[in-house]
Amino acid sequence: MPRHKGDHEARRRDVSAAVWRVLAAHGFGGLTLRAVATEMGATTGLLTHYFPSKKDLVAHALTLLDEHRTATRKAGPEPGGLGALRATLLDILPSTPQAAADNRIWVSSWDAALADPDLAAGHAARYARSRERIRHHVREAQRLGELPSADADDLAASVLSFTLGLVVQALFSPQEFPPERQVRLLDGHLATLAAPAGGLPNGLR
Amino acid sequence: MPRHKGDHEARRRDVSAAVWRVLAAHGFGGLTLRAVATEMGATTGLLTHYFPSKKDLVAHALTLLDEHRTATRKAGPEPGGLGALRATLLDILPSTPQAAADNRIWVSSWDAALADPDLAAGHAARYARSRERIRHHVREAQRLGELPSADADDLAASVLSFTLGLVVQALFSPQEFPPERQVRLLDGHLATLAAPAGGLPNGLR
Numbered sequence: 130m131p132r133h134k135g136d137h138e139a140r141r142r143d144v145s146a147a148v149w150r151v152l153a154a155h156g157f158g159g160l161t162l163r164a165v166a167t168e169m170g171a172t173t174g175l176l177t178h179y180f181p182s183k184k185d186l187v188a189h190a191l192t193l194l195d196e197h198r199t200a201t202r203k204a205g206p207e208p209g210g211l212g213a214l215r216a217t218l219l220d221i222l223p224s225t226p227q228a229a230a231d232n233r234i235w236v237s238s239w240d241a242a243l244a245d246p247d248l249a250a251g252h253a254a255r256y257a258r259s260r261e262r263i264r265h266h267v268r269e270a271q272r273l274g275e276l277p278s279a280d281a282d283d284l285a286a287s288v289l290s291f292t293l294g295l296v297v298q299a300l301f302s303p304q305e306f307p308p309e310r311q312v313r314l315l316d317g318h319l320a321t322l323a324a325p326a327g328g329l330p331n332g333l334r
Numbered sequence: 335m336p337r338h339k340g341d342h343e344a345r346r347r348d349v350s351a352a353v354w355r356v357l358a359a360h361g362f363g364g365l366t367l368r369a370v371a372t373e374m375g376a377t378t379g380l381l382t383h384y385f386p387s388k389k390d391l392v393a394h395a396l397t398l399l400d401e402h403r404t405a406t407r408k409a410g411p412e413p414g415g416l417g418a419l420r421a422t423l424l425d426i427l428p429s430t431p432q433a434a435a436d437n438r439i440w441v442s443s444w445d446a447a448l449a450d451p452d453l454a455a456g457h458a459a460r461y462a463r464s465r466e467r468i469r470h471h472v473r474e475a476q477r478l479g480e481l482p483s484a485d486a487d488d489l490a491a492s493v494l495s496f497t498l499g500l501v502v503q504a505l506f507s508p509q510e511f512p513p514e515r516q517v518r519l520l521d522g523h524l525a526t527l528a529a530p531a532g533g534l535p536n537g538l539r
Contacts, residue, residue, distance in 0.1 A: 240363045240442035281362070293502050
């Protein structure tokens with residue numbers, strides 16, 4: 130029954146949009162069935178038809194975040210190697226108001242995710258994929274001679290560590306970490322990794 | 335009236351212990367006046383005498399976390415410079431079950447803190463103090479010639495970024511980030527920063 134199915138999909142999109150607005154306004158701590166129902170002008174009962182529990186709602190919200198991040202990722206021709214690595218990391222940093230708002234939701238999801246094994250597994254898989262993408266760029270940079278040869282897994286984990294921790298600090302102290310300082314710190318970090326033989330690391334000169 | 339004051343203090347300690355147990359079991363997402371009251375075998379009404387609102391409760395929990403972290407910080411004679419920096423960062427990493435449990439609570443507090451300007455300001459001040467402590471060790475390491483001269487503020491922010499991001503990844507993927515790998519990544523990061531002139535950074539050899 131296509132028509133019925135179309136209605137169902139349309140309603141799901143309405144629900145998704147309402148979930149997104151609640152997250153943007155209140156973070157995961159404010160994400161409740163009631164809040165989403167109110168946002169939609171619907172009853173909690175209708176909402177439980179789509180999401181039987183709070184956990185289903187949170188899982189859906191995490192999927193929305195994933196889709197949003199993929200959709201907003203800068204497209205265009207990526208240079209290979211270190212340039213692509215830099216672009217990937219810049220894309221994560223909260224260096225625009227929109228990126229800050231997205232990161233705020235993302236960081237606030239860690240509480241809900243850590244409290245539930247299934248959600249935690251989903252997050253673990255997400256970060257594993259991020260490391261894989263980063264590792265790909267690291268290997269290409271090594272092939273091009275832009276990064277010294279070293280364990281690419283460890284390098285990818287280190288680079289993602291640096292980036293996630295910078296996100297957290299910048300969210301709490303935006304005035305201490307304006308966009309230009311975020312970029313400077315990232316470039317300093319990459320220059321340190323790329324330090325040519327025979328001199329001090331660029332980022333430390 | 336000392337006796338009354340003593341009772342009040344004793345009760346506050348009971349409440350604090352109950353808050354701690356709720357956090358350890360359910361994270362900040364599970365921290366409600368009702369959960370703490372149940373944990374104490376008390377009424378929500380009694381609890382609101384100490385904490386009029388959920389926000390007061392969360393603020394108290396963050397203070398408890400601070401006290402706990404200060405109390406569990408390894409004492410003993412710290413070597414100056416790079417050794418002290420390494421010890422400070424090792425102290426943060428979730429490299430023991432207890433440190434993992436503490437970090438889990440800490441990371442889960444970010445959701446509540448980001449949703450409230452006052453709590454966010456408290457967290458911003460906490461991380462500023464962390465950077466100050468790290469910067470002190472960085473400066474000492476620079477004085478000793480263990481780290482190249484560079485902007486100590488930026489170095490401290492970078493080192494804390496790396497550490498916080500490693501905490502997050504290790505919490506979600508403990509099997510990929512066992513304690514020995516956490517230490518190896520940290521040592522690799524420090525070796526990169528300390529890279530001597532005339533060779534590749536140690537962490538990248």
